[in-house]
Amino acid sequence: MRASTLDAILVAREAKTALAVVTRISDGAQCTFDGASADGPLSLSSAQIEEVSDRMRNDRSGTFDDGALFAHIYNPPLRLIIVGAVHIAQALAPMAAITGFDVTVVDPRGTFATEERFPGITLNDDWPDEALEALAPDGRTAIVTLTHDPKLDDPALQVALRSPAFYIASLGGKRTHSGRLERLREAGFDAAALARINGPAGLRIGAVSPAEIAVSILAELTAIRHGQSAVRAAA
Amino acid sequence: MTETFDALARDDVLRTLATWRDEGRKAAIATVVSTWGSSPRPVGSQLGIDGDGNLVGSVSGGCIEGAVAKEALEAMQDGEPRLLEFGVSNEQAWEVGLACGGTVRVFVERLEG
Numbered sequence: 001m002r003a004s005t006l007d008a009i010l011v012a013r014e015a016k017t018a019l020a021v022v023t024r025i026s027d028g029a030q031c032t033f034d035g036a037s038a039d040g041p042l043s044l045s046s047a048q049i050e051e052v053s054d055r056m057r058n059d060r061s062g063t064f065d066d067g068a069l070f071a072h073i074y075n076p077p078l079r080l081i082i083v084g085a086v087h088i089a090q091a092l093a094p095m096a097a098i099t100g101f102d103v104t105v106v107d108p109r110g111t112f113a114t115e116e117r118f119p120g121i122t123l124n125d126d127w128p129d130e131a132l133e134a135l136a137p138d139g140r141t142a143i144v145t146l147t148h149d150p151k152l153d154d155p156a157l158q159v160a161l162r163s164p165a166f167y168i169a170s171l172g173g174k175r176t177h178s179g180r181l182e183r184l185r186e187a188g189f190d191a192a193a194l195a196r197i198n199g200p201a202g203l204r205i206g207a208v209s210p211a212e213i214a215v216s217i218l219a220e221l222t223a224i225r226h227g228q229s230a231v232r233a234a235a
Numbered sequence: 236m237t238e239t240f241d242a243l244a245r246d247d248v249l250r251t252l253a254t255w256r257d258e259g260r261k262a263a264i265a266t267v268v269s270t271w272g273s274s275p276r277p278v279g280s281q282l283g284i285d286g287d288g289n290l291v292g293s294v295s296g297g298c299i300e301g302a303v304a305k306e307a308l309e310a311m312q313d314g315e316p317r318l319l320e321f322g323v324s325n326e327q328a329w330e331v332g333l334a335c336g337g338t339v340r341v342f343v344e345r346l347e348g
Contacts, residue, residue: 028316061279070268
């Protein structure tokens, strides 16, 4: 690998932009592809560019053309937006960060979202709907609301449901959750939209403590990230 | 705690490789390019090796890193990339201990200074 190729990967990571490195296995010749143009000694056909673009969209590194070429996809990390800088968030934020998520904790209540409680985690003290709109969740974003407070959770969920976020979850027991669904229904969301909310958040693993509840949420998030959508129904 | 995140973050291997290169050390990169059956690390997993045999990252659960590092040291010398295969059908795989029922292909290349 050329020094400039390694530098290009590190620059893309810093900028949180996607980059693919394509390698010809037989001789190690490489090029980088940023989604628009390729750069480097290895030249790609339009069909190969299409294959690499498809792999970038699907976050799927791998060999193609009968194993002759390898595309290494360096996509920016998946994002997790946690609404509510509560006790569970103190466990969930660092655990998700270790799992590879770029984590942001949103809570307008200044006493909750402090650097002391969330060392190394990005904090946002805007009102949840404004914060989420500014963060512009995409198909590589997960959103979890943890406040139990409709004034904070509901506006966040409204923005989440209008976004293509791949995972939306909301903490709260069955009664809290059915009340939440009723309010969102009145706000104009249909059954298909409401079905996107994983609620109550997390897999049923008998979690009791805040850290255990964080494990159950992260487990569900991991399952859905890897396409194990049936896991919830089986729980 | 931030340091813990960084140490476990996936970009640790490439950052370390860049540091080694900047210090003038020889280095090579091993990347899992394909897997079959149960394999401990997904495609794209990387192991960095320096000229003294120091390792960062992983391409298996620790079973084949030694064998990969040996090839990496040779690649640093001759500059030739290599495609290695480890699996239960491979005699060498048993020797290096990838007995988990999977097969893994690892591409090894020298990092140019």
